[in-house]
Amino acid sequence: MYIPDHFKEPSTQVLHGFIDQNPFGILFTNGAGGYDANHLPFELQPEQGPQGTLLAHVARNNPVWQDVQTGDKVLVVFQGAHAYVSPTWYPSKQEHHKQVPTWNYMVAHAHGRITIRDDERYVRGVVARLTRRHEANLPQPWKMTDGPKEYIDSMLKAIVGIEIEITSLVGKFKLSQNKAPQDIHGAGIALKEQGHTVLGDAMLAAPAKG
Template sequence: MYTPPAFAEDDPAIIAAIMRACRLPVLVSAGEAGLEATHLPLLHFPDPAPHGTLVGHLARANRQWHVLRDGAPAMAIFQAHDFYVSPGWYATKRETGRVVPTWNYEAVHLQGAVEIIEDPIRLRDIVTALTDREEAPQPNPWHVDDAPEDFIAAQLKGIVGVVMTVRSVIAKRKLSQNRPPADRAGVIAALAASGRAEEAALMHEREAAADRPGPEPSPRSRG
């Protein structure tokens, strides 16, 4: 992913938040037959360090898992907020007219080796973890154990688990950092006025974080 320094993100907490905000990431792999991609929910676990593990599952009829089993390179793509930015929102448009449209967004790319899980116990653990995450907001959460045991066992035969040990992380937050403060303020105001309160708050939060001073240097580090 092309990531100019102004847009690069390395804060683990922010990266984790972007991944949580992405409801349906994409798992991409490259094999002898070409590229394969599947949209699927994925859970991130912090272990093993330094980048953790991604866990999900694929339909057994999906040929991508055979490619992954054979060791094909894999990437998981998480995209959170994204929105169009009109040149009319910039103060610079009124001053010089030298502006063009753009698109702001947050994204994380994770790469690593994938293990295919067919063991029914481990596979059930994966399905349970994913289900529990999604059911948590429900007033009466459904649990895997609520269904008949023979039914769940039959359903598990139709899927395979995927576990990616993450080897690299690239995170990008393109939120108009390359624009003057007046232009960024114009984007925030326009988003708020158009009902995009969440995106406006996202940019406002980034502005506030950029304005906060860093930690004081320790006595040993002062020159």
Template sequence: MYVPHFNAMTDDAEIRRLVAEIGSAQLITVGADGFPLATLLPVIWRDDTVIAHMARANQHWKAIGADRPVLLVVTGPQAYISPNWYASKAEHGKVVPTWNYSVVQLSGRATVHDDPHWVRGAVDELGDRHEGHRDEPWRSSDAPDKYIQGQLRAIVGVEISVERVEAKAKFSQNRSGEDRAGVVTGLLHEDSRDAVAVAEQMRAAGDRPA
């Protein structure tokens, strides 16, 4: 991934927090025919391991070769940036549109798990991650066991051993403070949750000590 130094995310806790907040990733591999395969999966990243699961009917899992590299792409909020938002436009007009976003790429090796015990553990951990904050969190034990066993047979687990982490936050860091302030104001007036989220991330990045 192309990461200019001023866009590089280097704080491990911040990178992991972004992945946890998004909660999903595109799993990308290369098939036997040389063409890429991609599947969006719910994920949990702990230590150097990512766990996930996918539908058994999805032929992608059969193309995951042992000890072959895989790529996980986690994409945060993103938004178009209008040149009209830059204070410098009025000064010299030398401005063009761009796109602000954050993204994490995890590279490593994947293992497919077809063991019901492992798969249920992954499902329960993913469920706990997203249900834990609720007043009455759902648990797989809430459903009839026979039903759950049938659902588990319809999926396979995927475990990725992470070997490389690259993260990028493109938040107009190469612009002046006045230009960045204009971008934040412009984004906050957009009718888009992603635009507002990018503005909030830009504010948070600006509040951090250099």
């Protein structure tokens, strides 16, 4: 990924927080069957390994877990807020008209090595933590014990766990940092008015580096 210095997010802690808030990633593999991409919800274990470890599961019928081997290099991409930015939102455009459209976005790339975890205890733990987190704010949170034991056991047998030790974590937060402060502010406010609140707030909080 091409990352100009002014768009680079160097903090591992910030990138861990970004993944935690945007856990639905794309797993890219290059196994025996060639290139593949799978869209999966991930759980980040930030303290496991030098740069953290990603946990997930796939359907047993999904060939990806047999197409790759433990130790293979993989890439997981996490994308956050993104939106079109009009040059009309930059105050300086009204002065010299030297502005063009762009697209702002926030993304993290986690490179790592995959481990296939085809064991029921591991998969049960991954599913339990995933559902506990995403059910937490619901009025009546679902939990695994809500289903008949035989049914839950059969569903767990139908999935396979994967674990990815992150070996390199890079982030690109393109938030108009190469623009003048008044232009960042103008575009950030306009994005919020368009409903892109997360991206607009991130722009308003980002220091100009241009």
